[in-house]
Amino acid sequence: MEKEQIKLSDWQRLLFGDAPVEFTLEVVGRTLFTYVVLLLILRWLGKRMHAQLTVTEMAVMVTLGGIVSVAMQVPDRGLLPSVLVLLGCLLLQRGSNWLAFKSRRAEVVLQGDVVALVKDGVLQLPTLQHYRISREELFAQLRASEVWQLGEVARAYLEANGTFSVFTHDEPVPGLSLLPEADAALRATSDATQRQACARCGTLSQPTDHTGGHCRNCQSTHWEAAVC
The missing domain is CATH 3.30.240.20 (bsu07140 like domains)
Known part of the structure; x- marks a missing residue:
């Protein structure tokens, strides 16, 4: 957006942005869909995500936040790519937990030690x-x-x-x-x-x-x- 286009009196831009007004309803649908998918991903990640987080779990949580924000608010991005990336984070976290279970050295590297x-x-x-x-x-x-x-x-x-x-x-x-x-x-x-x-x-x-x-x-x- 050019600086000449920015006007405080442009209330439609302030409220809805450059997207059409109809996109507001789409955002609601995107948010509900992403929320349901995110709940499922968190359930599959396990109960540790509801307790104190390890380093790897915190990294996954931050990553999830970045993924879902795009899926909910960016009009030219579809929902399916974000769902696939969420599933990829799930597999990555499950894989690192499996590796930590199999190897004490990997556990210390990935999650730290007491x-x-x-x-x-x-x-x-x-x-x-x-x-x-x-x-x-x-x-x-x-x-x-x-x-x-x-x-x-x-x-x-x-x-x-x-x-x-x-x-x-x-x-x-x-x-x-x-x-x-x-x-x-x-x-x-x-x-x-x-x-x-x-x-x-x-x-x-x-x-x-x-x-x-x-x-x-x-x-x-x-x-x-x-x-x-």
Whole structure:
């Protein structure tokens, strides 16, 4: 469209575009048809598409959105090509799932792998850095699991689908407090111990450690009183 043809008073163009008014009714029919086909495709893709998505599933969802938009709104494109592409996405997703089922290596490449973010109350800082997860993001997830301090955590995993799984000790040891520093009143209710916890990774100090010394895990010199 040439810029001379663009006029704010052209209400028909603003409401219906350059297509004939009859195409509006066609869009309704295209949308209903595409909606039904898309529902069938999602059903055939399986229940995983209704839960947390893996990388491959997210890629398929984005692709589906691009496919159906053309089928619904572009007047010079037919419906059948879009249906065939939708079926192609279905076969691609089913094929990648089959390959992941047959091969552990393919599963890791296509869908990712589970990684430990916390081990026995200690943050795995290289893993956090590699997966670009901040300490506060992890602490928020731990607090959502009703964990008050790192000593309660046996393992915290980042699952392949991006969710967090937290497993706690039956008998927790003292650890770094997870309560926000801004909430001083609530932090004051925690029972402080004689042990010190590294403020960076949560490693507990040993009785022979010097006050203010380097953490043996991350070399930080910032310590806080461990709580239980």
